[in-house]
Amino acid sequence: MNLYQMPASALSKMIKSKEISALELSESVFSRIKSVEPKIQAYITLCEKTAIETAKSVDQKISRGENLSPLAGIPIGIKDNICTKGTLTTCGSKMLYNFVPPFDATVVDRLKNADAVITGKLNMDEFAMGSSTETSYFKTTKNPYNLNFVPGGSSGGSAAAVASGEAILSLGSDTGGSIRQPASYCGVVGLKPTYGAISRYGLVAFASSLDQIGPIAKCVDDAALLYLSIYGHDELDSTSARISPFSWEIENQDISMLKGLKIGIPREYFSDQIDKEVKDATLNVLKILEENGSQTFEISLPNTKYALSAYHIISSAEASSNLARFDGVRYGYRAKNYKTLTQMYENTRAEGFGNEVKTRIMLGTYVLSSGYYDAYYRRAKLLQNKISSEFSEAFKKCDVILTPTVPTTAFEIGCEIDDPVKMRSNDMNTASSNIAGVPAISLPCGLSKDGLPMGFQLICRHFEEEKLLKIAKCCENLIGEIKLPNI
Amino acid sequence: MSSKYELVVGLEIHAELSTNSKIYCSCRNKFGLEANSNCCPICTGMPGTLPTLNQKVVEYAVKMGLATNCKINKISKQDRKNYFYPDLPKAYQISQADIPICENGYLDVLLKDGKIKRIGIERIHIEEDAGKLLKMQNFDEALVDFNRCGVPLIEIVSKPDMRSLEEVKAYLETVKSYLIYLNISDAKMQEGSMRCDVNVSVRPVGQKELGTRCEMKNVNTFSGAVKAIEYEYRRQIEALEEGESICQETRKWDEKLSQTVSMRTKENSKDYRYFPEPDLKNISISQEEIEKISSQIPQMPNHKAIRYINELGLRQVEAQLIAENFEKARLFEKTLEINKNINIKMLSNWILGTVSEYVNKSHKNYSEIITPENLSKIIIYIQSGKISNSSGKKVFDQITLDNSRSVDEIILDLGLEQISNTDELEAVVKKVLDSNKKIVDEYKKGKTNVLGYLVGQCIKETKGKGNPSIIRDIVTGTI
Amino acid sequence: MDIEIMQIAKLSRIKIDGAVAKKVEANLNRIIQSIKDLPEFDQNENFFNPENVMQLRADVVKDFGFDRNDMLKNAPQVKAGCVVVPKKID
Structure with a gap:
C-alpha cells in the first residue's frame, strides 16, 4: 500500500515512531498529485513548497523529541472558501480570482499550530452554491470512481482529493449537504458538525446561520482526529459554542455499544425519489445493525418536506447579504468598463459572479424585499423552528437517526447543470440537519452496480459528535471498506 | 412663525460612543488618524470575517436609556440593514430593527420661560458607523477611508413631540449634555461625533393627525438644524397654502445654499431588506447589570438646573450654566456642602466668573483647578471681610499655580489679610x-x-x- | 406572482439585459414555485428565540498586526493610501 492511500490515524503513528518521515509522506502525496491531478482536477492552488517546508520542520521537531499533535506532518487540503494567509482564496469564483487574505481562518490557524501540512486549496462550486463543482469558475473536478461523473459539491474538490489520495484529509464546508453529498458520491466519510461546534471565522460566508466547516476523511478515525483538532470555542466567532472535549481512541470501537441502541428511521427520507439501489444499501446497513442488537423503528419528521424550501429561502436570503460585499471596491475582480459607481457595481457583479450565484443572490434579494419578507423569510424561519423541535421530539425516542445521504449516486457531468430545481433535490436528505443545526455524518455503504459509491447518513442531537462518531465507527467496522477507485 | 400652522419635529440623533475599541472588532476607536491606518480585516469587511460585539457599547446604550427613563429590553437583537455604498464595506450596516436595547422613555427640557417640556424617546439602539468618502474637486474619482468603519454609535430617536425651534434647540442641547454627563460621547457636532436627522411636518393648529413628514439628512451643526427646520417649515406651509400636498421624502440640508433639496427618488425608494444578523446571537442584559449601571448615573444637568432654581434660588441662566458641566456642578455643590452659610450668589458668580474663565483659558478641568475646600474658604473670607474680593482673586491665582498651598498660607505670605480692627x-x-x-x-x-x-x-x-x-x-x- | 426582475436585479446591483432577464426570470419563477408551498403561520407567531444569547467582547484594543498595505494590496485601484471609486454615483 502506498502512503497516500493510508489513513491519517495510521500515518500519524508511523511518523511519531520514525517508521516514516513526514517528508516521505508529503512527497508521496505530491507525487500522487502529479500523476492524477490532471485527471481529477481537485485543486485550484497547490502549496507544495510550504508543504515540504512544514514536513521538514515536523521531522526536525521529531528528531528533537518534541511532543507533537496527531496531525503533525499529515497532508491536509483546504476547501477554497477557507481563508489562508498569503495563499489565494478564490471561493471558486472569478470575483475572487486574485484575492489573497491577510489572515488565516481559525481552523487553518489551529491546523498550522498542530503542524499539519497544508497541501493546497481545493476546488468547489462557486461560493459553495452547487452540488457538482460545475459552477466553479476554474474547473470541474472529476469523480475518482468515474471521470465522467461529478464528485458532488460544493466540497467536491475536498472529497475527490481524499478519495484519490491527493490529500490524506481535507476540510470542507456544509450549508445544505456540501460535505456529506460529495463524501457520499466519492466513497469517503464526511462530517457536518453541530452548528457552532467549529469556528466559522475565515470561512467565506454563504449562509451564516447554516454554514459549518467539517472534515472529509477516508475513515471515521481520521474524521474524528481532524474534528478534534479544530473544534471548540473561538473568541472571533460569536456563534461558536463552548463545548467540552472528548478523547478519541484509535483502536477498534467496541461494537457492544450497538446493543439496545435505538435507531430512528424517518419515513420521509426513504421516499420514492430515493434510488432503489441507494435505499437497499441503506436498509442493508440497518439490517447489520439489527443483527448486532440495535433496535430500529420507523419515525416521522413530517415537516421534512418543507426543509428544502426553508433551506433555499434562508440560505439565499443570507447569501444575498453576505455576497453584497463583493463589489469591486476593496478586493477581487473589478469590471473594466464603467463611468459611474452604480455601473461599476452592476458590471463587476454581472461579470464576476456565475449564473448560479447571481440567481441565488436575486432570489435572496426577492425574499427579503419589502412586501415579501413575511411570505418567505419569516415563514421559512418559523419552519426552521418547527423542524428543529421535530428533531428534538424524535430524539426523545431514539439515539440516532439513519437515512440515505443523497437520493442517488453521482450523476454525469453536464446533465443537471441547467436544471436548478433538480440539482437542488440533491440536498433533500441533508439540508434538514443544517436547518436544525444538528450534527450528521455520511459514511460509504458500498458501490452501485455502475461502480459508484453510495452513502448513508447518521444524525444525532446537538453537540453529540462523540456519540455520532462512535456509532459511525461501529458501522464502518461492520460494513467494511469499499474498493478504492482505479484512476 | 405662522399662527395658522403648527410645527411638528422629531429628531434622530446619532452619537459616537467614546469606547476604547470599535463596536465589532478590537481596533482603536480613535478620531483623526492617517487614512486607512486604523482598520483591520473585520471592519473593512474582508471575506470570512465575523463581528464580535463590544460589551461597553451595550453598557453605554443602557446608561443613556436609563438616564432618559427608557424601558431596557433584557433581550435585544441586531439586524442587517442592506445597501450599497463605498464607505460601507460589508454592504450592510449592523443595526437594530424591531428589538432595540432601549424603548419608550422621555427627557424633560427646560425652556427659556422656565417651563419644562417633556419630549418622548421612541427608542435608543446601537449600530456601527460607516467610513468616509472623500471627494475632491478636479478629480473624477473619490477616495475611501475606512478608519471610521465600526465606530460605535447610538441612535436616539425622539417622538415627534417638538413644536418650536426653541424646543428643538433645548432638546438637542439637553441630549448633548446627557451624553457628556454620562461620559459616553464627546457629542461634538462639528467633528461629527453627534449628528442628526430631522423629521419635520406641519399641520393646521388644532388638527389632531400629524401631517406628512419630510426627513432631512446631513444636518451637522446646531444652527444648521435650526435653519433647516425653519426653511422646511416655511416650504411646507407654502406648499399647503398653494393647495399642494407634501410628499413623504428624504431631503438633504445644503448648508451653503441654506435650503433643503429633495434627494433623488431612488434614495427615497430604498429597500433596506432588514433581517436578523445571523453572525451574532441575542444581547442579554440582566437585572443586576441594569441596577449596577443605574447606580452609576448622576443627577442629569436639566434636573440639577431645576433644583438649583427651585431650592437655591439661582436664576435660570446661572443654574443652567453651572449644571451644564458635570465637574462645574460638582464644584458648586461640594463647595456649598462644606459651609451652608456661604453666599450662594457669590459662589455662583465665582464659579461662572473667575473659575470658568481660568478653565476656558487653561483647558483644564474644574476638578483639577481648585478644591471645594479652598474655594469655600476664599468666599467665606471675602464674606466675613477677612480679605477683599480682589485679594480673593490673588489667592485663587496662587492656587492655580500650586494647588498644594493652603489659602491661609497664601494670605499670610502675600499679607492679604484686611485690617478690620x-x-x-x-x-x-x-x-x-x-x-x-x-x-x-x-x-x-x-x-x-x-x-x-x-x-x-x-x-x-x-x-x-x-x-x-x-x-x-x-x-x-x-x- | 411574477417577480419584477429588473427591480430585483437593480437592488442586487447585478446588470442584466433583456434576453438574459427573461431567462433569469423564468428560472427564478420556477424556484419560487417550488418553494411557495410553505404552510401558513399565525401572524403573531415569532421566530425570535430569546434564549439564544451571546457573550460580549471586553472593550480592549488589540493590534491585529494588520498594516494598511495588507488591505490595499488586494484593492483594484489605490491612491494616497485610499481605495479609489468613481465619484459620480449614477
Whole structure:
C-alpha cells in the first residue's frame, strides 16, 4: 500500500515512531498529485513548497523529541472558501480570482499550530452554491470512481482529493449537504458538525446561520482526529459554542455499544425519489445493525418536506447579504468598463459572479424585499423552528437517526447543470440537519452496480459528535471498506 | 412663525460612543488618524470575517436609556440593514430593527420661560458607523477611508413631540449634555461625533393627525438644524397654502445654499431588506447589570438646573450654566456642602466668573483647578471681610499655580489679610483727615463725592489692607 | 406572482439585459414555485428565540498586526493610501 492511500490515524503513528518521515509522506502525496491531478482536477492552488517546508520542520521537531499533535506532518487540503494567509482564496469564483487574505481562518490557524501540512486549496462550486463543482469558475473536478461523473459539491474538490489520495484529509464546508453529498458520491466519510461546534471565522460566508466547516476523511478515525483538532470555542466567532472535549481512541470501537441502541428511521427520507439501489444499501446497513442488537423503528419528521424550501429561502436570503460585499471596491475582480459607481457595481457583479450565484443572490434579494419578507423569510424561519423541535421530539425516542445521504449516486457531468430545481433535490436528505443545526455524518455503504459509491447518513442531537462518531465507527467496522477507485 | 400652522419635529440623533475599541472588532476607536491606518480585516469587511460585539457599547446604550427613563429590553437583537455604498464595506450596516436595547422613555427640557417640556424617546439602539468618502474637486474619482468603519454609535430617536425651534434647540442641547454627563460621547457636532436627522411636518393648529413628514439628512451643526427646520417649515406651509400636498421624502440640508433639496427618488425608494444578523446571537442584559449601571448615573444637568432654581434660588441662566458641566456642578455643590452659610450668589458668580474663565483659558478641568475646600474658604473670607474680593482673586491665582498651598498660607505670605480692627483704623482715619482738611471742608459743604477719595487715601495708608466698608463707616462717622 | 426582475436585479446591483432577464426570470419563477408551498403561520407567531444569547467582547484594543498595505494590496485601484471609486454615483 502506498502512503497516500493510508489513513491519517495510521500515518500519524508511523511518523511519531520514525517508521516514516513526514517528508516521505508529503512527497508521496505530491507525487500522487502529479500523476492524477490532471485527471481529477481537485485543486485550484497547490502549496507544495510550504508543504515540504512544514514536513521538514515536523521531522526536525521529531528528531528533537518534541511532543507533537496527531496531525503533525499529515497532508491536509483546504476547501477554497477557507481563508489562508498569503495563499489565494478564490471561493471558486472569478470575483475572487486574485484575492489573497491577510489572515488565516481559525481552523487553518489551529491546523498550522498542530503542524499539519497544508497541501493546497481545493476546488468547489462557486461560493459553495452547487452540488457538482460545475459552477466553479476554474474547473470541474472529476469523480475518482468515474471521470465522467461529478464528485458532488460544493466540497467536491475536498472529497475527490481524499478519495484519490491527493490529500490524506481535507476540510470542507456544509450549508445544505456540501460535505456529506460529495463524501457520499466519492466513497469517503464526511462530517457536518453541530452548528457552532467549529469556528466559522475565515470561512467565506454563504449562509451564516447554516454554514459549518467539517472534515472529509477516508475513515471515521481520521474524521474524528481532524474534528478534534479544530473544534471548540473561538473568541472571533460569536456563534461558536463552548463545548467540552472528548478523547478519541484509535483502536477498534467496541461494537457492544450497538446493543439496545435505538435507531430512528424517518419515513420521509426513504421516499420514492430515493434510488432503489441507494435505499437497499441503506436498509442493508440497518439490517447489520439489527443483527448486532440495535433496535430500529420507523419515525416521522413530517415537516421534512418543507426543509428544502426553508433551506433555499434562508440560505439565499443570507447569501444575498453576505455576497453584497463583493463589489469591486476593496478586493477581487473589478469590471473594466464603467463611468459611474452604480455601473461599476452592476458590471463587476454581472461579470464576476456565475449564473448560479447571481440567481441565488436575486432570489435572496426577492425574499427579503419589502412586501415579501413575511411570505418567505419569516415563514421559512418559523419552519426552521418547527423542524428543529421535530428533531428534538424524535430524539426523545431514539439515539440516532439513519437515512440515505443523497437520493442517488453521482450523476454525469453536464446533465443537471441547467436544471436548478433538480440539482437542488440533491440536498433533500441533508439540508434538514443544517436547518436544525444538528450534527450528521455520511459514511460509504458500498458501490452501485455502475461502480459508484453510495452513502448513508447518521444524525444525532446537538453537540453529540462523540456519540455520532462512535456509532459511525461501529458501522464502518461492520460494513467494511469499499474498493478504492482505479484512476 | 405662522399662527395658522403648527410645527411638528422629531429628531434622530446619532452619537459616537467614546469606547476604547470599535463596536465589532478590537481596533482603536480613535478620531483623526492617517487614512486607512486604523482598520483591520473585520471592519473593512474582508471575506470570512465575523463581528464580535463590544460589551461597553451595550453598557453605554443602557446608561443613556436609563438616564432618559427608557424601558431596557433584557433581550435585544441586531439586524442587517442592506445597501450599497463605498464607505460601507460589508454592504450592510449592523443595526437594530424591531428589538432595540432601549424603548419608550422621555427627557424633560427646560425652556427659556422656565417651563419644562417633556419630549418622548421612541427608542435608543446601537449600530456601527460607516467610513468616509472623500471627494475632491478636479478629480473624477473619490477616495475611501475606512478608519471610521465600526465606530460605535447610538441612535436616539425622539417622538415627534417638538413644536418650536426653541424646543428643538433645548432638546438637542439637553441630549448633548446627557451624553457628556454620562461620559459616553464627546457629542461634538462639528467633528461629527453627534449628528442628526430631522423629521419635520406641519399641520393646521388644532388638527389632531400629524401631517406628512419630510426627513432631512446631513444636518451637522446646531444652527444648521435650526435653519433647516425653519426653511422646511416655511416650504411646507407654502406648499399647503398653494393647495399642494407634501410628499413623504428624504431631503438633504445644503448648508451653503441654506435650503433643503429633495434627494433623488431612488434614495427615497430604498429597500433596506432588514433581517436578523445571523453572525451574532441575542444581547442579554440582566437585572443586576441594569441596577449596577443605574447606580452609576448622576443627577442629569436639566434636573440639577431645576433644583438649583427651585431650592437655591439661582436664576435660570446661572443654574443652567453651572449644571451644564458635570465637574462645574460638582464644584458648586461640594463647595456649598462644606459651609451652608456661604453666599450662594457669590459662589455662583465665582464659579461662572473667575473659575470658568481660568478653565476656558487653561483647558483644564474644574476638578483639577481648585478644591471645594479652598474655594469655600476664599468666599467665606471675602464674606466675613477677612480679605477683599480682589485679594480673593490673588489667592485663587496662587492656587492655580500650586494647588498644594493652603489659602491661609497664601494670605499670610502675600499679607492679604484686611485690617478690620476699628481702633487701628480709627487712628489711620484721623491721620488722613488731619492732613486733608481742605477736602473734609468740601465734604461738609455737601460735596459728598469726595468721600471715595478720602476712603481711598485711608486704604492707601494701610497699604491696601484696610477693610473698605469699615473705613467708610469710620470716615462718615468722624466727619 | 411574477417577480419584477429588473427591480430585483437593480437592488442586487447585478446588470442584466433583456434576453438574459427573461431567462433569469423564468428560472427564478420556477424556484419560487417550488418553494411557495410553505404552510401558513399565525401572524403573531415569532421566530425570535430569546434564549439564544451571546457573550460580549471586553472593550480592549488589540493590534491585529494588520498594516494598511495588507488591505490595499488586494484593492483594484489605490491612491494616497485610499481605495479609489468613481465619484459620480449614477
